[in-house]
Amino acid sequence: MIAQEKTFRNGIGNAVEKGGGREMGKRLESKVAIVVGAGQTAGDTIGNGRAISLLFAREGAKVLLADCRLDSALQTKEMIDREGGEALAFEADITRNADCRALTERCVDKYGRIDILVNNAGIGAGAQAGVFPGAG
Ligand SMILES: NC(=O)c1ccc[n+]([C@@H]2O[C@H](COP(=O)([O-])OP(=O)(O)OC[C@H]3O[C@@H](n4cnc5c(N)ncnc54)[C@H](O)[C@@H]3O)[C@@H](O)[C@H]2O)c1
Numbered sequence: 001m002i003a004q005e006k007t008f009r010n011g012i013g014n015a016v017e018k019g020g021g022r023e024m025g026k027r028l029e030s031k032v033a034i035v036v037g038a039g040q041t042a043g044d045t046i047g048n049g050r051a052i053s054l055l056f057a058r059e060g061a062k063v064l065l066a067d068c069r070l071d072s073a074l075q076t077k078e079m080i081d082r083e084g085g086e087a088l089a090f091e092a093d094i095t096r097n098a099d100c101r102a103l104t105e106r107c108v109d110k111y112g113r114i115d116i117l118v119n120n121a122g123i124g125a126g127a128q129a130g131v132f133p134g135a136g
């Protein structure tokens with residue numbers, strides 16, 4: 001099970017490393033994406049939400065990076081900033097209705113629309129029940 005999970009997470013991570021095996025560029029130009037769980041838990045490989053956010057930004061999307069751990073979302077934003085992409089980090093616990101409303105409102109305020117929603121937040125490999133809000 002652990003080996004399977006590592007392969008899954010490495011799969012998206014490899015896409016980040018290799019540019020997805022194809023030329024990266026403009027497939028998401030003018031699109032606005034919300035990625036929930038855009039930070040990551042520390043580990044050997046890049047987190048899925050972080051990898052998705054980087055790939056979306058490389059394709060031209062503006063990305064709202066939502067995570068219950070703002071510091072981790074900010075790290076993802078720094079990575080996107082360094083590559084010249086556009087992103088905004090936002091602290092939100094997706095198990096709370098008020099936070100869901102706040103993050104969509106912030107996205108529309110900042111970028112005017114929402115085209116893509118990735119609800120990636122969850123308990124990744126190695127996490128334990130009770131570590132994240134709503135878990136356990
Ligand atoms: N890692 C794997 O191999 C694997 C395999 C299959 C499925 N998944 C699923 O993919 C998703 C991401 O996995 P990962 O290993 O990249 O995880 P990760 O732990 O590295 O990243 C998940 C992020 O979600 C955030 N998060 C957790 N609860 C949240 C909440 N309530 N509100 C907002 N943010 C929250 C965490 O702070 C973290 O930054 C999970 O749903 C996981 O179950 C992972």
